Amino acid sequence: MAMPILAQNKVQSPGVLFEEGTFAQALAKAKNNKKGPKIIFMDCYTVWCGPCKVMSEKIFPQEHVGKFFNANFINIKIDMEKGEGIDLAKRYGIRAYPTFLILDADGNEINRVVGSGEADPFIERVKKAMDPANSPKAKRAVYDENKTSQNAIAYLEILQSSYMNKEAGEFIEEIFTTLNPRDRYSDKMWPFVSQSLQNPNSKIFSLILEEKPLADRLVSKERVDAVICGGLKNYANSYVTGRLTNANPADVMAKLEYLNLLSNRDETVSYFIKAAKLYGENNIAAIADMLKVNEIMRMTEGDRVTLERLIMGVKGMPKERQLEYLKAKQEYLKKQADALNANIERLSK
Missing domain, CATH: 3.40.30.10 (Glutaredoxin)
Structure with missing residues (x-):
C-alpha cells in the first residue's frame, strides 16, 4: 500500500x-x-x-x-x-x-x-546542530578517543545545552576520580560538578565531602559551602514535601546536620533543619507554628519566599493553617501600606 x-x-x-x-x-x-x-x-x-x-x-x-x-x-x-x-x-x-x-x-x-x-540566532543554532560533529554522540566519541578535561567539558557543554542533565550527571560520576585535582575543580568543570552536588545522595556529593579541604582550596570554601548548602536545602525540601519516599528520618537528619558546619551565613538553615526534624516526628502542627508573620516578613525577600514555600508545602500541612498565615500576612502588609500612606500624606502637606 x-x-x-x-x-x-x-x-x-x-x-x-x-x-x-x-x-x-x-x-x-x-x-x-x-x-x-x-x-x-x-x-x-x-x-x-x-x-x-x-x-x-x-x-x-x-x-x-x-x-x-x-x-x-x-x-x-x-x-x-x-x-x-x-x-x-x-x-x-x-x-x-x-x-x-x-x-x-x-x-x-x-x-x-x-x-x-x-530568528537569526535561532537559525545559527540550528545550522550548528545540523553538523553531526556537534552532536552529544560525536562529542562523547571524541572524549573516548582522547580523554582530556577539554574534551570532557566539550561533551558536558553539549549535554547541558540539550537539557540532558541526567546524562551529564552520570558522566561526571564516571570521570570525576580520573581527573587530576586542578582539572576536576577548575572554573570550567566546577559548574557541572555543582549540579551533581544538588543531590546529597549522589556519589559526587560523598566524594567531595571526603576531600572538602582540597575543594575549598581550589574552588574557595565560600563557593563550595554555598553549593553544598543549596543541595542539602533541596534535599530537605524534597523530604518534607513527601517526594523522598521511604526516607529514614535518622539518615536525613545525619545529612542535614552538616549544614551547621558550613561557613555561609544562611538565615534559613535553622528552619530547614527544624522542619525536617519535626516532619520526621510527624509533628505537622509544630511546623505550622513556624509560620510566624512578624519573624518571616522581616527577612529578605528571597529568604521569605524560600521559607514560605518550604513550610506551606509540607506534606500534610492543614489548609486552615496556610490560610491563617496568609490572612496574617495580608494584615501585616496592610499596616505597612497604611504607615507608608500616612508618611506620604504628612510629607505632602
Missing part, C-alpha cells in the same frame, strides 16, 4: 511550511525526496508551553526563517502530550519545551536544539 502523501500547512506561508501528517509519513517523504531535503526538523511542543507559542506565532512565520527551513528540512510539528507524540517524547527523551529535533530519514537523531530564540 502506498504511503499517504503529506500535505503542507499553508497557514504559515511564507514562513516555515510544516507538513500535516504522521511522523512515519514525514520519514517516508525524507527518504523518497529526490531533489528536496532529506532530513527532518521536528518541533516538539505542548499546548501550555509559552516559548513554543512564541516560536509558532512570531518566529516561524517570518519569510527569511521559512526560506532557510523549507530549503533544508522536511518540517513537522507534533504535540508531545497527544497521540503519537506521547511515544515520541519517550523515544527521544524530550524533557524540556520547546525541543527541536534534527533527524535523518530513518528517524535517527542527528542533534537537537532546546529552547526558543530570536
